[in-house]
Amino acid sequence: MLFFDELPHFSKSILEALREPLEDNKILISRVNSKTEYETKFIFISSMNPCPCGNLLSSIKQCRCNEAEIQRYKNRLSEPFLDRIDLYVVMNDTLNDSKNIVSSKELHENVIKAFVKQMQRGQEELNGKLSDADIKKYCLLDEDAKALFESAKINYQLSFRSINKVLKVARTIADLNDNKSITKNDLLKSLSFRRR
Structure with a gap:
């Protein structure tokens, strides 16, 4: 399992390097005189805020970001990279008395x-x-x-x-x-x- 917290804050080169292992379950390491291929079956999990300040979806806090800042933050992740992620789940505020339906x-x-x-x-x-x-x-x-x-x-x-x-x-x-x-x-x- 590979977990990236605050996904947009990772460098673009690291994120783009994940595209091949996420798609093909392998990674190719190329050096001057050799190439080595490794199998890479893993579960990739990441998290990110909805905006730079983190309050865009909050029901109790005010977002301090303007549209340009939010777009710039989201644009740090390329479409080809995002296309390789299976599930997207938006986490909303939870109330103290909320209970799980399933144990x-x-x-x-x-x-x-x-x-x-x-x-x-x-x-x-x-x-x-x-x-x-x-x-x-x-x-x-x-x-x-x-x-x-x-x-x-x-x-x-x-x-x-x-x-x-x-x-x-x-x-x-x-x-x-x-x-x-x-x-x-x-x-x-x-x-x-x-x-x-």
Whole structure:
């Protein structure tokens, strides 16, 4: 697992160097007389504020940033880099009396069940690491989901890479929901995790 806190504050060269291992699960080290390739299967997790001061989405604090500052902050991350991230989750303020709907134990059990489903399908890789050929084999949509996905590709302007990411996440959501095929609801949930 690789965790980057305050993602936009990392240098552009470091972030751009992550593109190949995030996409191909390998990294190529080139020197004058040799090249060495390493496998790099890892989970990449990062966090960032919505703006430089961090208060843009706060319900109790005032944001001090202007539009230009916010845009400059976001522009530190390139589109090709962002396109390689599977899930985007916006964290909102939490109230002191807010409670989790699902316990950690239930979440753990659901994740194990989803993992077992992937193995029972004969997958050699987990959903998040499926190849293009395996996506076509295992990420099957039902009829309602197919119609929705065709319009989502246009409305969200999904790249080929984004299409595959949406399908892999939808496959996992379907597994968590105990659905053999990806349903419309599974797909909608997956699309909700895409960057806006």
